[in-house]
Amino acid sequence: MKSDSQLSLQSVEDYATNKLGMKKIEQSQVEPIELSKGDKIQVLQSGNDQNWLSSLWNSIVQLLS
DSSP: HHHHHHHHHHHHHHHHHSSSSSOOOOOGGOOOOOOOOOOOOOSSSOTTTOOOOHHHHHHHHHHHH
């Protein structure tokens, strides 16, 4: 399996090089970025709370199953 995956990666690389004219990235093209460390997310509504339409749909599904 490992040799098959390498073979397919090699064929993709050959296609990209020969047919598309692409080349491997050079170190001078790499530009590091810094992400902020203070961003957070907060879930305001738990997954158990449902609106009336979702509740109705779930009742229909349970009735039919």
